[in-house]
Amino acid sequence: xxxxxxxxxxxxxxxxxxxxxxxxxxxxxxxxxxxxxxxxxxxxxxxxxxxxxxxxxxxxxxxxxxxxxxxxxxxxxxxxxxxxxxxxxxxxxxxxxxxxxxxxxxxxxxxxxxxxxxxxxxxxxxxxxxxxxxxxxxxxxxxxxxxxxxxxxxxxxxxxxxxxxxxxxxxxxxxxxxxxxxxxxxxxxxxxxxxxxxxxxxxxxxxxxxxxxxxxxxxxxxxxxxxxxxxxxxxxxxxxxxxxxxxxxxxxxxxxxxxxxxxxxxxxxxxxxxxxxxxxxxxxxxxxxxxxxxxxxxxxxxxxxxxxxxxxxxxxxxxxxxxxxxxxxxxxxxxxxx
Numbered sequence: 001x002x003x004x005x006x007x008x009x010x011x012x013x014x015x016x017x018x019x020x021x022x023x024x025x026x027x028x029x030x031x032x033x034x035x036x037x038x039x040x041x042x043x044x045x046x047x048x049x050x051x052x053x054x055x056x057x058x059x060x061x062x063x064x065x066x067x068x069x070x071x072x073x074x075x076x077x078x079x080x081x082x083x084x085x086x087x088x089x090x091x092x093x094x095x096x097x098x099x100x101x102x103x104x105x106x107x108x109x110x111x112x113x114x115x116x117x118x119x120x121x122x123x124x125x126x127x128x129x130x131x132x133x134x135x136x137x138x139x140x141x142x143x144x145x146x147x148x149x150x151x152x153x154x155x156x157x158x159x160x161x162x163x164x165x166x167x168x169x170x171x172x173x174x175x176x177x178x179x180x181x182x183x184x185x186x187x188x189x190x191x192x193x194x195x196x197x198x199x200x201x202x203x204x205x206x207x208x209x210x211x212x213x214x215x216x217x218x219x220x221x222x223x224x225x226x227x228x229x230x231x232x233x234x235x236x237x238x239x240x241x242x243x244x245x246x247x248x249x250x251x252x253x254x255x256x257x258x259x260x261x262x263x264x265x266x267x268x269x270x271x272x273x274x275x276x277x278x279x280x281x282x283x284x285x286x287x288x289x290x291x292x293x294x295x296x297x298x299x300x301x302x303x304x305x306x307x308x309x310x311x312x313x314x315x316x317x318x319x320x321x322x323x324x325x326x327x328x329x330x331x332x333x334x335x336x337x338x
Contacts, residue, residue, distance in 0.1 A: 139307025151177025183207025
């Protein structure tokens with residue numbers, strides 16, 4: 001079969017690889033209906049993350065089960081499934097507390113930008129839909145696998161409440177899903193920091209009430225003006241840079257929470273600043289499996305349409321073009337048709 005392999009910075013190829021096989025009795029093999037490129041895939045693509053050798057890319061996926069191991073009980077061949085980017089057994093103590101992304105058997109999904117993929121710990125990772133979904137729902141179901149689940153976790157970790165004021169730092173796909181999540185959770189005011197018209201428009205469609213295009217100190221000052229010098233009740237940090245984290249801390253009011261889901265790169269904290277800010281922080285890799293049943297219900301009942309975040313849809317064979325488009329910020333998020 002053909003799959004996406006990153007050989008080095010800027011060198012992503014669509015090439016022939018061995019088809020996945022059942023390796024453990026808890027595995028499942030799925031035929032991908034769609035996959036996509038994640039913002040985190042751009043870190044190694046840009047040379048900002050080390051590589052030990054060629055990498056099989058892709059961790060967001062949905063499709064149809066074609067084979068299961070002898071111990072798999074919750075899914076069967078022929079079912080349409082969505083899986084989390086974090087592999088989990090969903091039974092360990094951390095999973096039972098809702099942190100499947102810290103499962104004692106945790107793995108990170110890989111190799112999903114392909115025609116077929118092996119999913120370890122299938123019973124704890126995959127969730128089947130009641131029936132085969134219509135084609136127009138595939139993008140939104142795919143979003144549940146990571147980007148929607150991560151944006152939802154950012155809002156959940158930030159303890160967004162009905163009537164609250166929320167600031168979203170980052171207008172990428174995760175930030176936009178954070179806007180959607182905050183709206184669903186009842187936030188009265190949602191301020192997103194964004195300088196890009198297409199992203200601003202989608203943010204407004206998802207529920208943003210204010211756009212702040214200024215950056216750094218000017219952006220912080222603008223948010224303080226909008227909130228009458230108080231700051232936000234909840235802040236969603238969806239980038240992972242020093243600048244974005246600093247902005248998040250500076251716009252959060254005392255007693256608020258920051259949900260941070262941008263994978264940190266070069267981020268450091270000053271203890272005195274944290275101490276006197278009197279803000280709480282919760283983040284890390286999103287426990288998407290915790291939210292999947294609810295998010296799938298929202299998608300299947302058409303109450304939300306996260307699939308709109310995929311503003312570019314191309315064949316899997318053109319994956320190199322997709323990476324280039326996202327790297328150059330010509331696309332918010334690229335869906336790969338299998």
